[in-house]
Amino acid sequence: MSQIIRHGVTRRWSDAVVNQGVAYFVEVPDNPEADAATQFHQVLSQIDARLQQLGGDRTRLLQVLIYLPEAGDLAAFNEIWDAWVPEGHAPSRACVHAPLAAAGYRVELVITAAV
Amino acid sequence: MSQIIRHGVTRRWSDAVVNQGVAYFVEVPDNPEADAATQFHQVLSQIDARLQQLGGDRTRLLQVLIYLPEAGDLAAFNEIWDAWVPEGHAPSRACVHAPLAAAGYRVELVITAAV
Amino acid sequence: MSQIIRHGVTRRWSDAVVNQGVAYFVEVPDNPEADAATQFHQVLSQIDARLQQLGGDRTRLLQVLIYLPEAGDLAAFNEIWDAWVPEGHAPSRACVHAPLAAAGYRVELVITAAV
Numbered sequence: 001m002s003q004i005i006r007h008g009v010t011r012r013w014s015d016a017v018v019n020q021g022v023a024y025f026v027e028v029p030d031n032p033e034a035d036a037a038t039q040f041h042q043v044l045s046q047i048d049a050r051l052q053q054l055g056g057d058r059t060r061l062l063q064v065l066i067y068l069p070e071a072g073d074l075a076a077f078n079e080i081w082d083a084w085v086p087e088g089h090a091p092s093r094a095c096v097h098a099p100l101a102a103a104g105y106r107v108e109l110v111i112t113a114a115v
Numbered sequence: 116m117s118q119i120i121r122h123g124v125t126r127r128w129s130d131a132v133v134n135q136g137v138a139y140f141v142e143v144p145d146n147p148e149a150d151a152a153t154q155f156h157q158v159l160s161q162i163d164a165r166l167q168q169l170g171g172d173r174t175r176l177l178q179v180l181i182y183l184p185e186a187g188d189l190a191a192f193n194e195i196w197d198a199w200v201p202e203g204h205a206p207s208r209a210c211v212h213a214p215l216a217a218a219g220y221r222v223e224l225v226i227t228a229a230v
Numbered sequence: 231m232s233q234i235i236r237h238g239v240t241r242r243w244s245d246a247v248v249n250q251g252v253a254y255f256v257e258v259p260d261n262p263e264a265d266a267a268t269q270f271h272q273v274l275s276q277i278d279a280r281l282q283q284l285g286g287d288r289t290r291l292l293q294v295l296i297y298l299p300e301a302g303d304l305a306a307f308n309e310i311w312d313a314w315v316p317e318g319h320a321p322s323r324a325c326v327h328a329p330l331a332a333a334g335y336r337v338e339l340v341i342t343a344a345v
Contacts (some may be wrong), residue, residue: 001251004289006319011317012311012320013228013320014320016147017293017322019252019292021117022135024292024296025322026322056116060119062119062141067324068216071214071216087128089119089124090124090128090129092131093141095216096216098213098328099202099328101301101333108324110295112139115136128299137231137345162238174234177247177254190329202322204239205235205243206243206254207247207256209256209297210331211329211338213309213328228252229232229249229252
């Protein structure tokens with residue numbers, strides 16, 4: 001069977017899982033006590049770091065599911081997102097507003113990337 | 116690294132992203148002011164058009180995540196969905212009720228297909 | 231084009247879809263009238279059975295999206311989940327709280343696995 005490589009494995013989840021050149025990972029901001037804009041910058045920086053760890057970069061995103069618990073955060077998120085996405089390399093993207101499992105987080109991103 | 120082909124690239128998202136024979140795309144109805152049933156027919160027609168653009172058709176769906184903001188729309192959506200899915204080729208499917216990022220839309224579909 | 235293998239095909243969905251060594255499936259507990267803990271054990275056992283059917287096992291999970299409609303269920307779910315996940319093989323994982331399409335269900339899991 002195909003090889004599965006796991007990064008940052010804990011009892012509950014792995015930080016990233018790679019199989020057949022596709023990486024699956026989920027990011028929440030490191031600091032859930034920061035304000036929304038800081039959290040949005042943070043989580044996108046974390047994606048950069050994760051992709052670098054996996055041998056890719058932000059031009060390699062395939063799909064991003066955005067969970068944004070507060071609907072009023074959408075405009076601020078989009079502004080930071082638009083500045084971060086490399087021109088010509090935007091992923092497929094969906095966004096819903098739903099409460100997250102972990103308190104305080106203003107965003108959770110489910111990412112599929114080619115690495 | 117594997118090739119990534121993007122269709123309909125904007126600053127914020129791509130309409131569809133293809134990598135290693137797998138297509139990732141998200142559809143909302145073209146007209147968020149239409150009634151629910153019209154939106155449901157519309158979004159499924161858009162999937163047909165997208166799959167045709169990508170060299171596939173509705174027998175090639177792997178997984179569909181359904182975001183249906185109004186729980187009361189489920190029966191109407193299912194009736195239209197059931198008539199649309201080709202017999203013997205139904206995808207894996209999940210459905211949750213959560214508010215969408217964009218106002219007025221009665222459905223958003225996150226699609227994975229083999230093309 | 232690549233081969234798509236579907237298991238448990240109904241008019242509305244397939245129980246599992248396999249393409250290029252990746253399995254896509256969605257599980258809700260068999261008995262939505264059971265208490266939450268019973269439902270959580272049930273749905274994880276169903277994943278075991280599904281993976282076995284597909285020629286894999288619980289070490290082959292890539293990503294799991296957890297829809298948990300009642301936020302208060304998280305601790306109980308995590309306890310059962312942590313005991314079930316094989317050490318060193320945890321998948322990527324995201325969790326949101328949103329109402330499910332089907333009444334009574336305390337959890338719905340969207341699974342991607344390498345088989």
